[in-house]
Amino acid sequence: MEQILLLAGLRSAVYALLALGFTLLFGVAGVLNLAHGALLMISAYVAFTAFTILGLPLVLAVILGVLATSLVAAGLYRSVICRVQHSSILTLVVTLAIALVLQEVVAMAFGLGAKSLPPPLGGVSTVAVVRVENVQILAFVVSWLALGGCWLFMERTRSGKAIRAMAMSGKGAALVGIDIERTYTATWALSGALAGLAGIFFSYPGGIDPRMWMDPLIISFAIVILGGLGSLPGSLLAAHLVGFAETFTYYAPQVHIPLGAPWVGVPSLLLTVLILLLRPQGLLGRSAP
Amino acid sequence: MQAKDSEGGISRRAFLKTVSATLGTLALAPHFAAAQSSALPIKIGLLLPLVFNLPLGVSAQRGAQIAEQEINESGGILGRQIQLIIRDDQLDPRIASQRFEELATTQQCIIIVGGFLDETVIPLVNNMLPRLKTPFLNTGTSTPETTDKVIEDYNNFKYYFRLMIDSDLLTQDTVRAAKGLLVDELKLKRVSLVIEDDLFGRDYQGFLQEQLPGAGLSIVSAFRFPGERNFDFSAGLSQASQSGSEAFIVSFIRDNGFGFVRQWYNLGPRLPVLGINVSGQAFEYWANTEGRVISHVYADAATGATAITDRTLPFFQKYVEEFKTAPAQPLYMAYTTYDALFVFQQAVERIGEPPPDPTNASAYSNYREELITALEETDLVGTVGRIRFQGKDDPRPHDPFTRDPASGEVLVVPKWVQWQKDAAGRPDRRVVWPPEFKNSSFLLPPAA
Numbered sequence: 001m002e003q004i005l006l007l008a009g010l011r012s013a014v015y016a017l018l019a020l021g022f023t024l025l026f027g028v029a030g031v032l033n034l035a036h037g038a039l040l041m042i043s044a045y046v047a048f049t050a051f052t053i054l055g056l057p058l059v060l061a062v063i064l065g066v067l068a069t070s071l072v073a074a075g076l077y078r079s080v081i082c083r084v085q086h087s088s089i090l091t092l093v094v095t096l097a098i099a100l101v102l103q104e105v106v107a108m109a110f111g112l113g114a115k116s117l118p119p120p121l122g123g124v125s126t127v128a129v130v131r132v133e134n135v136q137i138l139a140f141v142v143s144w145l146a147l148g149g150c151w152l153f154m155e156r157t158r159s160g161k162a163i164r165a166m167a168m169s170g171k172g173a174a175l176v177g178i179d180i181e182r183t184y185t186a187t188w189a190l191s192g193a194l195a196g197l198a199g200i201f202f203s204y205p206g207g208i209d210p211r212m213w214m215d216p217l218i219i220s221f222a223i224v225i226l227g228g229l230g231s232l233p234g235s236l237l238a239a240h241l242v243g244f245a246e247t248f249t250y251y252a253p254q255v256h257i258p259l260g261a262p263w264v265g266v267p268s269l270l271l272t273v274l275i276l277l278l279r280p281q282g283l284l285g286r287s288a289p
Numbered sequence: 290m291q292a293k294d295s296e297g298g299i300s301r302r303a304f305l306k307t308v309s310a311t312l313g314t315l316a317l318a319p320h321f322a323a324a325q326s327s328a329l330p331i332k333i334g335l336l337l338p339l340v341f342n343l344p345l346g347v348s349a350q351r352g353a354q355i356a357e358q359e360i361n362e363s364g365g366i367l368g369r370q371i372q373l374i375i376r377d378d379q380l381d382p383r384i385a386s387q388r389f390e391e392l393a394t395t396q397q398c399i400i401i402v403g404g405f406l407d408e409t410v411i412p413l414v415n416n417m418l419p420r421l422k423t424p425f426l427n428t429g430t431s432t433p434e435t436t437d438k439v440i441e442d443y444n445n446f447k448y449y450f451r452l453m454i455d456s457d458l459l460t461q462d463t464v465r466a467a468k469g470l471l472v473d474e475l476k477l478k479r480v481s482l483v484i485e486d487d488l489f490g491r492d493y494q495g496f497l498q499e500q501l502p503g504a505g506l507s508i509v510s511a512f513r514f515p516g517e518r519n520f521d522f523s524a525g526l527s528q529a530s531q532s533g534s535e536a537f538i539v540s541f542i543r544d545n546g547f548g549f550v551r552q553w554y555n556l557g558p559r560l561p562v563l564g565i566n567v568s569g570q571a572f573e574y575w576a577n578t579e580g581r582v583i584s585h586v587y588a589d590a591a592t593g594a595t596a597i598t599d600r601t602l603p604f605f606q607k608y609v610e611e612f613k614t615a616p617a618q619p620l621y622m623a624y625t626t627y628d629a630l631f632v633f634q635q636a637v638e639r640i641g642e643p644p645p646d647p648t649n650a651s652a653y654s655n656y657r658e659e660l661i662t663a664l665e666e667t668d669l670v671g672t673v674g675r676i677r678f679q680g681k682d683d684p685r686p687h688d689p690f691t692r693d694p695a696s697g698e699v700l701v702v703p704k705w706v707q708w709q710k711d712a713a714g715r716p717d718r719r720v721v722w723p724p725e726f727k728n729s730s731f732l733l734p735p736a737a
């Protein structure tokens with residue numbers, strides 16, 4: 001049981017990090033960014049290039065990956081999304097198209113074969129009699145630091161307050177002199193950086209390949225629907241629900257429950273369907289007036 | 290004075306000269322055509338997954354190019370050069386069938402070599418072969434379904450040959466290798482399965498559950514996981530540890546296996562690993578897993594460290610000297626595709642004359658039929674073993690014999706290759722099973 005609880009906690013923190021950028025964009029700009037998973041991929045490939053091809057130190061490669069993803073996200077907003085975000089359907093279609101284009105670009109540049117990025121931290125530790133890879137502990141710590149940092153940024157900084165104001169009312173924010181375009185760009189950059197960070201941890205242990213974006217996108221989508229579109233606390237709660245549900249599913253055969261790894265994606269999707277039926281606004285989302 | 294008999298103003302002599310020249314030309318035309326035909330290269334279609342430089346497809350193409358170069362440098366086939374016409378199947382069933390048809394008809398290739406994914410090859414065999422009646426030497430697919438078609442309807446599907454071992458045989462050989470290595474050599478009794486949840490994986494697991502107890506191994510845990518997902522194997526590893534497992538038998542077909550290999554090494558238990566890992570055959574796998582694949586044993590067609598036949602190492606050397614980019618060492622399809630071209634060469638030499646001019650449709654089609662008979666008589670020492678196709682009345686027609694039915698001599702069998710380090714600490718791949726090709730004993734995983 002210790003193992004299940006510990007691994008579920010570790011997994012959930014990364015899922016929260018993954019979903020945060022996704023829900024932030026919806027909360028502020030009303031954009032369901034289907035290219036979110038592809039941003040994770042960009043980060044992983046930039047870090048891979050910097051480390052394996054350019055020979056930079058791994059930490060620097062990881063930082064470059066995160067920065068590059070933030071820049072790509074902001075660039076996407078300024079070049080494409082700002083022109084289509086007035087239509088939610090168009091935005092969905094365009095962001096999906098962007099994801100597919102990015103996949104093809106990466107496939108052309110690196111091929112379809114999987115590559116690997118070494119974990120930012122090697123070794124194994126024993127936590128409460130459970131052997132855990134240090135990279136998982138690092139992912140947990142970094143995720144919570146990023147979540148905390150993000151909260152501080154939103155609460156304590158002018159830019160963060162501007163983002164929150166935009167989330168409440170775009171028109172109101174404009175009336176009090178907030179630069180809307182700048183705030184949107186900053187939100188995309190922040191969302192990209194969070195996705196980039198998640199991308200580094202998602203590339204371990206299974207490596208990176210041009211199709212790696214789909215799975216994180218599905219997980220993010222399930223989390224934000226479950227938590228309530230645009231609700232940051234809701235996403236945090238839902239990330240833990242999904243993380244724990246997945247981990248219990250993995251370990252179910254050990255307590256003689258006929259589930260197991262092949263069923264791992266099912267609980268989160270079931271929860272999503274249930275929440276859509278019973279509480280469409282999500283666990284902590286606000287219902288439409 | 291010139292006689293002018295015709296009204297058109299041409300003299301009779303000039304007229305006769307013109308007629309003679311025309312008739313002469315017409316009479317000689319077939320010979321000119323034949324001369325021209327003998328100067329033309331024999332076209333061989335190559336249908337491979339090359340989309341986004343898929344390593345397996347790239348490796349197979351390189352294998353074919355080496356064979357083309359060797360055949361042409363030694364004077365061609367019965368004096369005719371060969372020419373590869375290469376097409377990418379893009380891993381798409383529809384495109385694979387279209388490209389096959391184009392190679393067989395528009396490009397008039399006498400034979401087509403290649404085919405990788407079951408999902409592309411099965412519809413191609415079902416829909417194209419009965420209509421196009423073009424010999425197809427499959428060098429990359431292991432589904433038994435295609436050979437089943439040859440059994441069911443020989444006349445329509447006799448055009449299908451395979452240089453690979455099918456998945457049924459591969460599964461049976463896993464049990465043999467597990468008995469030889471895990472039971473007889475290491476004296477182990479309990480294994481855990483780690484199986485990717487796909488069609489092959491399910492069949493594989495079913496067969497292992499049925500056969501391993503008879504070989505002296507009990508399955509104490511089975512961990513099936515969905516492929517194509519960045520997967521955490523810690524649950525499967527702890528399950529194996531808690532159930533007292535002594536070894537792993539694995540299957541990774543689409544999944545790259547990185548996750549299992551890294552977590553097996555980092556978290557343990559570091560038990561011996563044996564099984565199927567398609568990505569794990571590539572030389573780059575060592576770097577991709579930071580060397581954590583050490584001691585894993587995976588089935589393969591051949592390896593550069595082992596002279597399966599006299600042709601294995603020269604081919605391997607040529608490949609690594611000529612191609613410096615990934616895949617830097619030949620993958621299984623490079624060996625089988627290289628061999629396929631020599632199988633074709635032998636068949637043409639057995640017929641005794643090269644393919645006719647493709648514009649003579651009936652002669653060309655008759656020649657393709659003759660090729661089938663000649664291919665059925667194949668007896669070629671290739672890089673992966675001695676290749677002899679099973680006949681119409683054998684259990685798996687047009688698949689290679691694994692052993693000679695009369696003498697029991699090993700012909701084409703999977704080789705179980707272990708990731709090791711050489712004396713200089715560089716990655717090395719050595720055959721540890723079967724005994725006929727073994728060049729190293731099984732090395733235990735490094736202690737945690």
